[in-house]
Amino acid sequence: MRKGMSGDNGPDIGKYTLKAEKHNAKDLPGIEDKYKQDFLDVGYDPQGAERSGSFLQVDHSVLCSKAMQEGVEIMSTTDALEKYSWLSDYWWHAVAPEKDIYTQQVDRKQTQGYFLRTLPGVKTTYPLQSCLFIGQEGLSQNVHNIIIAEEGSELHIITGCSVAEKVQSALHLGVSEFYVKKNAKITFTMIHNWAPEVEVRPRSGIIVEENGVFIGNYVCLDPVKDLQMYPVTYCGKNARATSQSIIYASKDSKIDIGSKMVLSGENSRAEIISRTVAADHADVTARGILSGSAPNVKAHLECIGLMLSDTARIYSVPELEATVKDAELSHEAAVGRISEEEIAYLTARGLSEEEAAGAIVRGFLNVDIKGLPPALGAQVRRMIRMSAEALE
């Protein structure tokens, strides 16, 4: 069988099962109780406090999909396809089903996924939250998500993907298609919390129309067996897109992650920022492509890596492509180690060398995430910090 991307010796789909025990809505309180901390760790608050709505899927069962604000829609994509005949215009429109074996598998054997939408002009007061959770050993979860911000609307999302502590091995395939309409804005903050034997293949496409804004943040600080992800953002006229990722790769994690920004609308702007820490035997490929094909586009790529071990590897691949004369594309890539001078400075303030190194790594990951509403920004920073603190 043909593997996914060229050179990808990725997950063997056949190894995992599609059969999952069905969970019912009446099980929800028990499940929320049992996995409360796992949910909280990826930003999903079962209480739904300060959220405009919630979506929770455990294995293949959607256990919660409720909107708390007028003009906000949350449901499973299965229900959405039934409800809206027009949804076929969006289905496999930002990601091609034949892209690789993983998209093909999602196309053929989809197991739910979420549909999130803000109606024209509606702005979410609080973020929407979603959580895709695997509780069953050896399961393949194949979700297909659709996210639409209609004209002039603003949609903030926190989404987490995680597995139960007892789950050793699982496969998560996720197709996500984002549509940012004219003058609309989506901020999408995704937190992954996998396990050392879990394999992950998200496939995302983001279409940003005229004057639209998309801000994607990705945080992954726990070990994972094999994760590969490469969202592509298409920027229309005057669109703005930002992708920020914060990765702490440890143990035997193999992570291949990047973003592609296609600046095909005139005057569009894009930025990719990535911070990668590689420890133990981790192997990280950090990619980024900026492709400028319309007048007056401007984009920047910043890819910084920090090496903590002699047995880890960071492979940084920044790429720039321009096909018009007034495209302005730039990149900055660096891989380094923790500076002795910085450690010494912190020990002079009373920290031990280990504490100093920990503080420096935390600081390195503590990227100022731009473009989020202040409360959400503060919350995301807290979560990054919490996760980073758990590293030691």
Added chain:
Amino acid sequence: MLEIKALNLEVDGRPVLKDLNLTIEAGESHVLLGPNGSGKTSLLLGILGFPKYKVTGGSIIFKGEDITHLSTAKRVKLGMGIAFQHPPVIRGIKLGEMVNLCKGDTSQQVTQETRTLAKKLHFSDEFLERDVNAGFSGGEIKRSEIMQLMAQDPDFVMLDEPDSGVDIENMELIGDMIGELLHRRIRPSKRTASGLIITHLATITDYVEVDWAHVMLNGMIACSGNPDRIISEVMKGGYEKCVRECQETMDRI
């Protein structure tokens, strides 16, 4: 407070201090003068125990305890503190958080106490949200270093050129704060904090009264004495002339 006996120090295999002796009593403040490369900063970092500064002979006694082979963190816990001349930028750690660390508090929440301290050093609340030393001006670095020291409140304060590249307004404030750190505003008999200040042009002594001055040359303390006399001789004839005259006086005695 501090007693350094026949200290020999190496950096990357190169000797930087030779049989250096220095005693600083509780409540005393000393200044250290000397040309570039004479070993002043090495002495401070050696006292602090930075790993790069290897003791090859002699000992350092602090508060009666032999700390010659103690880690920096342990020396700091015993009551040492330093203001660096060129501190590194620490990305992602905010100044407010750093002030907390100096107090032994690992939270990043900026407290009212920290804000009050910052105000004293003429820093706004917003400034506390900046990454430590990132894009700080010369004066801001000095004030930030001293603010961190004040949060730490050490008994033995080392300052590496707190007066270099500082304008008059900042200098007055810095002088005031150092005076407070070194207990210069209270009666000599009540002072418990001690200090060792590196200064190039002795500007700091116009703002902070000190008890002793030393001139360092080639990794040794070549001359010690009354700060007024030593500073005026250095200003008149340079370090070497001061040292020559000093040694002649010693010979006569």
